[in-house]
Amino acid sequence: MAASLLLVGGTLLSVMPARAMEVFAGLGTTGLEVGIGDRIGGAMGLRMSAEFLDLARDFERNGATYDTRLKFSSLGVYGDFFLAGGFRVTAGALLGTRKASGDAVATNGTITINGTSYPAAGENVAAEAKFPSAAPYVGIGWGHHQPASGMNFYADLGVVIGKADAKLTPSAGILAAAGAGNIAAEQANLQESVDKLKAYPALKLGFSYKF
Known part of the structure; x- marks a missing residue:
């Protein structure tokens, strides 16, 4: 989806004055x-980007290992x-899918x-935290400013604002x-933990080329 939207955005920019x-x-x-x-004025610029992340991580919670x-x-x-x-302030938004998901595997069977241990042989609990599909971004950065053609470096430091919604889906035996x-109650506990992350940090480093 992000790639398709970026293609549309590129088409719109391409029909603007050269x-x-x-x-x-x-x-x-x-x-x-x-x-x-594109620079749209002396001190203003507009950018669109497709952004993709696929990262695995394990963590321990309530006697289970979550493969997330x-x-x-x-x-x-x-x-x-x-x-x-090249120093700038930036505001914008991320549109699309951002989520963390995984299955719980019992550490000791x-x-x-909700504070009580249950046998988990052959059972599992799936967890998901889904961020808003549209989330504002604010930050500072350097780059995307060069007046002449050529390659340049850029950096961004900011936050994507918005809390995730958490969901637990247990197998039939656990339920x-x-x-x-x-x-x-356990889902409410998980949501309380997720709510502590009110903003997602955004740090980016890369290269640009101006034609």
Whole structure:
């Protein structure tokens, strides 16, 4: 989806009055970034980028190991305001899918739900934290400013604002043993933990080329 939206955005920019366009690519905490940009005024710039991240990580919680995956597929839309040289402030949004998901595997043959341990042989609990499909971005950065054609470096430091919604999905055996009330309480506990992350940090480094 992000790649399709980026293609549309590139088409829209291409029909604007002829300018020296910029293409860029980099890596960061939002994943691989590939995009296009244009200066739309003396101190203003507009950029769009497709951003992809697929990262696996394990963590321990309540006697279980969660084999998780962080997966982003987003379109970034950014407006830059240049303060001095290449230094700028940036505001924009990320549009698309951003989520963390995984399955719980019992560490000692049991899984703890709402403070009580239950046998977990052959059972599992899936967890998912899904971020808003549209989330604002604010930050500072350097780059995307060169007046002449050629290659340049860029860097961004900011935050994507928005809390995730958490969901637990137990297998039938765990649901029967723990009961819907305990599952709901455990999901509320997970949501409380997820709510502590009110913003996702965005750090990006890359290279641009202006035609």
